[in-house]
Amino acid sequence: MSTQISERSKSSVTGSAPFLDEAEDRSLGSLDERLEAADERFYYANPWQLILWRFRRHRLAMLSLVLLVLLYLGAIFAEFVSPYSATWRAQGLQMMPPTSIHIFHEGSLHRPFVYGLEKTLDQETFKYVFTEDASAPYPILFFTQGEEYKMWGLWPMRIHLFGTGEGAPPIMLFGSDELGRDIFSRTIYGSRISLSIGLFGVLISFLLGVMIGGVSGYFGGTTDEVIQRLIDVLISIPLIPFWMALSAALPRTWDATQTFFAITLILAAVGWTGLARVVRGKLLALREEDYALAAQVAGASKSRIIFRHLMPGFTSHLIVSITLAIPVAILGETALSFLGLGIQPPAVSWGVLLKDAQDLVAVAQQPWRLIPALFVIGTVLLFNFVGDGLRDAADPYSA
Amino acid sequence: MLVYIIRRLLMLIPILLLVSFIAFFVIELPPGDWVTTYVSQLRTSGIQMSDQEAQRLTALYGFDQPTYVRYFKWISGIVTRGDFGWSFQWGKPVGEVIAERLPITLAISLMALVFSWLVAIPIGIYSATHQYSLIDYLATFIGFIGLATPGFLLAMILAWGANQFLGFSALGLYSKEFLDAPWSFAKAMNMLQHMILPLVIIGMASAGSTIRVLRGNLLDELKKQYVVTARAKGMSETRLLLKYPVRLALNPVFSTIGWLLPAIFAGEVLISIVLSVPSIGPLLLRSTLAQDMYLTGSIVLILSALTIFGSLISDIYLAWADPRIRYGGLSK
Numbered sequence: 007m008s009t010q011i012s013e014r015s016k017s018s019v020t021g022s023a024p025f026l027d028e029a030e031d032r033s034l035g036s037l038d039e040r041l042e043a044a045d046e047r048f049y050y051a052n053p054w055q056l057i058l059w060r061f062r063r064h065r066l067a068m069l070s071l072v073l074l075v076l077l078y079l080g081a082i083f084a085e086f087v088s089p090y091s092a093t094w095r096a097q098g099l100q101m102m103p104p105t106s107i108h109i110f111h112e113g114s115l116h117r118p119f120v121y122g123l124e125k126t127l128d129q130e131t132f133k134y135v136f137t138e139d140a141s142a143p144y145p146i147l148f149f150t151q152g153e154e155y156k157m158w159g160l161w162p163m164r165i166h167l168f169g170t171g172e173g174a175p176p177i178m179l180f181g182s183d184e185l186g187r188d189i190f191s192r193t194i195y196g197s198r199i200s201l202s203i204g205l206f207g208v209l210i211s212f213l214l215g216v217m218i219g220g221v222s223g224y225f226g227g228t229t230d231e232v233i234q235r236l237i238d239v240l241i242s243i244p245l246i247p248f249w250m251a252l253s254a255a256l257p258r259t260w261d262a263t264q265t266f267f268a269i270t271l272i273l274a275a276v277g278w279t280g281l282a283r284v285v286r287g288k289l290l291a292l293r294e295e296d297y298a299l300a301a302q303v304a305g306a307s308k309s310r311i312i313f314r315h316l317m318p319g320f321t322s323h324l325i326v327s328i329t330l331a332i333p334v335a336i337l338g339e340t341a342l343s344f345l346g347l348g349i350q351p352p353a354v355s356w357g358v359l360l361k362d363a364q365d366l367v368a369v370a371q372q373p374w375r376l377i378p379a380l381f382v383i384g385t386v387l388l389f390n391f392v393g394d395g396l397r398d399a400a401d402p403y404s405a
Numbered sequence: 406m407l408v409y410i411i412r413r414l415l416m417l418i419p420i421l422l423l424v425s426f427i428a429f430f431v432i433e434l435p436p437g438d439w440v441t442t443y444v445s446q447l448r449t450s451g452i453q454m455s456d457q458e459a460q461r462l463t464a465l466y467g468f469d470q471p472t473y474v475r476y477f478k479w480i481s482g483i484v485t486r487g488d489f490g491w492s493f494q495w496g497k498p499v500g501e502v503i504a505e506r507l508p509i510t511l512a513i514s515l516m517a518l519v520f521s522w523l524v525a526i527p528i529g530i531y532s533a534t535h536q537y538s539l540i541d542y543l544a545t546f547i548g549f550i551g552l553a554t555p556g557f558l559l560a561m562i563l564a565w566g567a568n569q570f571l572g573f574s575a576l577g578l579y580s581k582e583f584l585d586a587p588w589s590f591a592k593a594m595n596m597l598q599h600m601i602l603p604l605v606i607i608g609m610a611s612a613g614s615t616i617r618v619l620r621g622n623l624l625d626e627l628k629k630q631y632v633v634t635a636r637a638k639g640m641s642e643t644r645l646l647l648k649y650p651v652r653l654a655l656n657p658v659f660s661t662i663g664w665l666l667p668a669i670f671a672g673e674v675l676i677s678i679v680l681s682v683p684s685i686g687p688l689l690l691r692s693t694l695a696q697d698m699y700l701t702g703s704i705v706l707i708l709s710a711l712t713i714f715g716s717l718i719s720d721i722y723l724a725w726a727d728p729r730i731r732y733g734g735l736s737k
């Protein structure tokens with residue numbers, strides 16, 4: 007503990023003077039109050055800690071972050087979390103509404119369970135009607151044995167987070183589609199592609215953006231001018247048509263992995279422009295700061311100034327831009343797959359699931375087919391909330 | 406002012422050049438050229454084409470020449486003759502195919518833009534003057550939902566709702582009985598009815614961002630001293646609001662047309678596909694599925710060029726409205 011503090015105080019010796027100046031300028035009153043509270047921790051904290059503290063005050067952003075982590079965990083452990091595989095079909099239970107979970111059996115409290123279902127044809131409307139057979143409860147089992155799968159395609163396993171066990175009626179939280187496939191499992195499997203395509207697409211955008219934006223801000227002059235015009239042009243191209251046009255070039259014979267990476271590249275093709283702008287703008291602004299001049303006078307090389315002195319100054323802003331770029335990429339994948347230009351079945355993504363739900367007449371009778379859409383909307387909202395929270399926290403030295 | 410406009414027009418040249426590079430890149434992207442695709446398509450459908458004929462086609466379209474020669478051929482065709490290339494899917498020049506549908510795209514997009522302003526400007530002003538009120542929160546909330554909901558999904562659900570609850574089939578541009586009818590008042594009204602849904606969906610998506618921009622700017626303006634002064638002099642609140650701060654806060658709204666237009670065109674394309682409006686959207690989808698690359702590339706080119714002209718107009722308007730931009734531009 008003591009070593010930690012001394013390390014921190016060492017780093018704050020160099021950084022504290024300008025920080026105190028700034029705070030003094032803003033409001034003496036609040037500075038006094040803080041001093042009165044003797045919150046020394048605050049003065050010895052490094053910027054990242056300040057950002058973290060500030061972010062944690064943002065209730066909505068924190069909650070969104072937790073939910074996003076859960077979504078990503080679900081995507082990573084999709085095989086384990088989903089009770090069935092994405093292609094598994096329930097015999098005779100096509101277009102089944104979401105399974106209802108009960109806790110009362112014959113009037114007495116029971117652990118959560120499901121009933122078996124019977125499908126009958128309504129003679130008047132010619133629709134299938136599902137009725138529950140309330141004679142025998144089938145408890146929901148956790149960490150239960152189920153369909154065999156290969157975890158990450160490597161280890162054969164049978165254990166699932168939950169299920170009803172063998173011989174029991176299936177549990178389909180989001181109902182089933184016209185082939186009897188479990189929509190909950192498909193949504194979880196689909197999140198694997200949909201969530202990672204956003205992440206990878208933005209990762210590539212990030213690398214491109216930092217490189218090109220860095221070059222633009224570093225060299226300035228004609229290079230800067232050319233790159234800025236290129237960005238102007240790319241921004242003025244309507245995204246969806248451009249993505250559609252690029253995806254036209256994908257050979258239809260490619261397998262799921264190849265298509266995945268191609269779509270990622272397509273999404274990144276325009277995504278880097280925003281990040282490049284942030285990098286360039288911040289580089290140009292920070293370049294004029296006194297500490298940059300001081301580093302130059304002290305004989306630091308240009309790359310050292312950029313990466314050691316300037317970069318930390320806007321990393322937090324970059325993270326905000328990244329957080330806000332991910333949902334754009336996710337929506338892009340969804341739209342492309344929905345049009346049949348993106349991920350192709352049998353691979354599952356949220357866009358593919360929505361394409362399955364394209365038939366409005368079917369959706370009218372089976373509204374649960376649209377549940378994957380809620381995941382898309384939810385994820386995009388969560389990323390925006392986290393981004394908003396980060397934006398407020400990104401500049402810890404402002405009021 | 407004139408100098409500014411001329412300067413701005415000259416800047417268009419390199420930008421349009423870059424756009425044409427990108428469009429040509431799209432055209433060249435699929436492996437193989439379209440003559441090979443065309444010949445193999447004919448062969449699979451049982452029509453034999455001699456190698457000589459294929460070679461003749463290849464030479465005709467210059468596929469045996471290096472890329473820059475082909476680019477030059479393509480771009481000079483567009484500039485001098487308005488010839489965008491040949492759509493093998495339609496068996497017609499690309500220019501003709503696009504010209505049939507472009508007016509619909511333009512009409513819907515521009516009307517959506519105007520619609521989004523009509524919605525966003527009053528709400529934005531109200532949100533700023535009644536900060537943290539119920540309507541302010543509601544506007545923020547709807548803005549977020551609009552941001553997060555894929556437009557195609559909204560279109561699907563609304564089209565279904567219109568059919569279910571109003572008995573109105575929102576698909577297409579006219580109802581069945583008007584498809585082949587000559588132009589009449591009834592047909593025009595019918596078309597307007599069909600345009601409501603696309604307009605609302607596309608307009609709402611951009612209204613969300615406009616509300617946020619306007620609200621933020623207006624909040625900044627309202628804190629300034631001239632507002633306090635005017636209020637102290639006893640100017641009526643409405644007049645005070647509309648005459649100065651709103652005017653100033655609207656400028657950034659108009660200056661973001663450059664970002665808004667691409668989003669509107671993109672939305673129009675996607676929504677038209679879902680609602681099968683006979684505009685550029687379904688055309689683009691079919692051309693991409695068929696790898697009809699001259700058509701695909703030309704659509705990208707035209708939509709981008711239109712966006713660029715749109716932001717040119719907004720820049721000129723801004724320079725006219727705001728002398729700081731006009732003179733700032735000159736002194737550089």
